Amino acid sequence: MSVPTEANAGRTDVSSRRPRTAERARTLAAHAGSATLDLPGDREEHVIPAARAVEADGSLLLLVPGETAAVVLTSRDDVAAVLHLVDVAPVAVPHRVRAHCWIAGWLSIPTGPDAERAAALLAEAAPDPTASERAGTVVRLEVGEVLVDDLWGTGHVEPDDYADAAPDPLAGHEAELLQHLAAAHGDDLYRLAIVAGAPACADRVAPVSLDRHGIRLRTGGPDRTCDVRFEFEHPVADPTELGGALRRLLHGVHGES
Known part of the structure; x- marks a missing residue:
């Protein structure tokens, strides 16, 4: 599932599954x-x-x-x-x-x-x-x-x-994981953002946060940004479960706007 939202100040709406x-x-x-x-x-x-x-x-x-x-x-x-x-x-x-x-x-x-x-x-x-x-x-x-x-x-x-x-069990690894996604999977992230219905502000796509429930992407520039939240099929318990969840998301899941 994905939820595209305007985020002019970096703030986004919630999705159905979220950390407390x-x-x-x-x-x-x-x-x-x-x-x-x-x-x-x-x-x-x-x-x-x-x-x-x-x-x-x-x-x-x-x-x-x-x-x-x-x-x-x-x-x-x-x-x-x-x-x-x-x-x-x-x-x-x-x-x-x-x-x-x-x-x-x-x-x-x-x-x-x-x-x-x-x-x-x-x-x-x-x-x-x-x-x-x-x-x-x-x-x-x-x-x-x-x-x-x-x-x-x-x-x-x-x-x-x-x-x-x-x-969050991924917090200690989040920085490394997001940097890897930004450097090595930019095309995959761009496709996810487009599928989620954010092409109007998708000139640039980067991952902004990651937790056990899903990943948040940010598109656009300083004047207008759009956040898209993708949820994993199931919350991941630790970093060992994250690889499969990300692969299913990047290569097999189509988001909904």
């Missing part, structure tokens, strides 16, 4: 490329964590650099803070920012064995192996409120729903 808002929030918490921690105080601090990891209950572990931030955090318990996450498409498309997510909660500093476990999780999650070794303060953000604003729309997530959700 809580799942999208957990995915962004773990995989969004940009994160800024907003701290309270007379001099509001906006800190970029050097490393980030997500615990099983959704709490976030952050390595916070900077002397001022460390002083704010060590002087008080349960400091209120907001983590702003920004997700950007891994391929060049118009309106490249795909999502914003704000996670509000309370900061605390792990101690004892908990601090050692937190440091180990940050070291495992850091894309830069040296990031977790940089000077800074390891903090935990306990989640109190979540707001997501993405390609699906805007929605609040209750803490319990957020804690119970899981990130």
